[in-house]
Amino acid sequence: MPSKSPSAFAVAVSCMLAILMLGCPAVRQQDPVINVSEFPLALGNEWAYEIRDSSGIVQDTVAVKVVGYSAPVPGAETSIWELHSARGGVPRFLVDAETLFVSRSDSTISFQAQNQCYSHLTLGFPLRTGNHWRTPDPTIYDSVHVVAWDTLGAGAGASRAALRIVESRYSADMVLRREIWIARNVGIVQIQEGPVEESRRVVSWMLIRH
Numbered sequence: 001m002p003s004k005s006p007s008a009f010a011v012a013v014s015c016m017l018a019i020l021m022l023g024c025p026a027v028r029q030q031d032p033v034i035n036v037s038e039f040p041l042a043l044g045n046e047w048a049y050e051i052r053d054s055s056g057i058v059q060d061t062v063a064v065k066v067v068g069y070s071a072p073v074p075g076a077e078t079s080i081w082e083l084h085s086a087r088g089g090v091p092r093f094l095v096d097a098e099t100l101f102v103s104r105s106d107s108t109i110s111f112q113a114q115n116q117c118y119s120h121l122t123l124g125f126p127l128r129t130g131n132h133w134r135t136p137d138p139t140i141y142d143s144v145h146v147v148a149w150d151t152l153g154a155g156a157g158a159s160r161a162a163l164r165i166v167e168s169r170y171s172a173d174m175v176l177r178r179e180i181w182i183a184r185n186v187g188i189v190q191i192q193e194g195p196v197e198e199s200r201r202v203v204s205w206m207l208i209r210h
Contacts, residue, residue, distance in 0.1 A: 032149070034163055036125035038184045039109055041066060041079045041102060047187065048209040049093065050155070054194070054202045061086040062093050062205070070101060078103040093205065094191070095120045127163050127182065135167075142169040152181060152190060155206040162189050168196075186210060 043066055051060045063084045070078040081100040085091035090098060097113035110122045122144070124133040132145040144167045152162055162181040169176040178193035187210070194202035 033126040033128040034182060034184050036104060036107065036109065039104070039123075039125075039182070040185060040187055041077070041104055041109075043068065043079070045187075046210065047207060049191075049205040050208045051092070052204050052206070059087075059203075060091070061208070062091045064093060064100075066102075076103045076105040121167065121178075121180075123165070123182075127165070129163070142167060150181060155190065156208050156210055160186070160189065 045066045047064045049062045049064070050058055051062060052058055063086070065082050065084075066079050067082045068080045070080055079102045081102055083091040083093050083098055083100065090096050094100070094111055095113045099114045101112045101114065103110045103112070107125050108122055109125070111120050113120060120135075122133070122135045124131060124144070127146055129146050129148055132143060135142050135144060144165060147164045147166050149161050150164050152158055152160060160183050162183040165180045165182065167178040167180070169178070175196040176193065177196045178191065180188060181190040183189045186207070188205075189207045191205040192202055193204075
């Protein structure tokens, strides 16, 4: 009498059970990134930021708008941002200025005030946790580090995943720490900055409209 051979289904089930019992390596999720094309720089883009002091008191609201493009630079596209303070005077967003020039190449975005030789912030793309670089400003020493994905709890960026970037700037008499949160297809959603040794002077910018 011929012996019964196990069915293909039974063999498959047995193999699956064996794999489960022995265990298998977990598949690691690839860390998401923000690409340079996902930072919005289109003509007409607008953002509004609420500026608060370390006590949480609103000091100003700054409106930011992409109003045009400057003369082309080889390998880069430079947009012109106009800044307007609700309280009047020169607004502050990354730097005291009424105009910012924001240059985008295939791998960087740099923010530079009018009549300034060096950028006030350079972002290296793709933005990925663990990446780090230096801003090309020979007058200071700084380091920029992409720290982690956070979920913000307030403002127009609430409940939105954003990458937190920490910049440390060292000068002869002060260390400035700046934290910047960037969300995909939104841009900068929050900034906090102040001298490391004087945390009470921390100032924050929170996106309230875009």
